Amino acid sequence: MKLSITILSSILAVCSVTVANPVDPSSTMSAEASASTASPDVAIASGSGFTIPLNPYMADCHPITFEGIQMIRSYADSKHGFDNAKKQRILKKQEIINQKKRIKGLKEQLDYLLDQAKDSPGSEDLDEGFHSISSKYVRRLRALEKELKKFSKKLEEMRKVLAVLKSELYDYLVKHDTTGLVAAGSTVDLKSIPGFDKCFDYFYNRSLQRSPQSGHGSAKAIRL
Numbered sequence: 001m002k003l004s005i006t007i008l009s010s011i012l013a014v015c016s017v018t019v020a021n022p023v024d025p026s027s028t029m030s031a032e033a034s035a036s037t038a039s040p041d042v043a044i045a046s047g048s049g050f051t052i053p054l055n056p057y058m059a060d061c062h063p064i065t066f067e068g069i070q071m072i073r074s075y076a077d078s079k080h081g082f083d084n085a086k087k088q089r090i091l092k093k094q095e096i097i098n099q100k101k102r103i104k105g106l107k108e109q110l111d112y113l114l115d116q117a118k119d120s121p122g123s124e125d126l127d128e129g130f131h132s133i134s135s136k137y138v139r140r141l142r143a144l145e146k147e148l149k150k151f152s153k154k155l156e157e158m159r160k161v162l163a164v165l166k167s168e169l170y171d172y173l174v175k176h177d178t179t180g181l182v183a184a185g186s187t188v189d190l191k192s193i194p195g196f197d198k199c200f201d202y203f204y205n206r207s208l209q210r211s212p213q214s215g216h217g218s219a220k221a222i223r224l
Contacts (some may be wrong), residue, residue, distance in 0.1 A: 063201035064180050069199060071172055075165045076203035082158050089155055092148050099141045106134060166190070 061069045081107045170190055174182050179194045191197045 010142065046127055060202040064173065064195040065176055065178075068169075068173055068176060071165075071169045072196065072199050073203045075162075075169050076200050077207050078158075078162050079167055080204055080207035082155075082162050085151075085155055085158060089151055092144065093153060096141065096144045096148060099137065099144060103137045103141065106137065110134075134137070211219055 058069075063070065064072065114130060170193075173190070173193045173196060174188070177193065180195055182188055190200075
């Protein structure tokens, strides 16, 4: 029985260190995703103030007009920030799942040891220590759930902003089509508008390459 108390004490000591130094999944968020989450309308504000020359991109964006290219760049940057933020939300959800597993595993293990040591001297202190540690895990779980709720709300705001950007871009490209391939009043997908797909991919991949968490290479965006 003395051995059970010793083992339990060791577990409590390890758990104390784990709770004192929790890993915050939000710390892994890239600067771009953080900026997008904190201020989802930044992309709209920046749409009319580009200072980087767009001439090098004309080959990828032909036959879209200069203003249309600006709008595509704004939309692509915002779409990348939104996609990145969605990935971070998935990580936060996984952290919550892991925390619940920790709580369940800790409770099962310590309940067993407490049952074995219930008639031993000092078992009351161990029981008190267990509840102290488990309450810290629960508080951490509640904090993560609160963060996820706020994060999900902000992500929904970003989704609405992105929808506005997409709608404005679509209307502009249809109205200013210079190829005659988009019939007036017809409903077409953005990808079918001449020049859009290649132009969008250029700016999206450019944002992807700037992201510290993106790794190397290019990727196709999942269109809204």
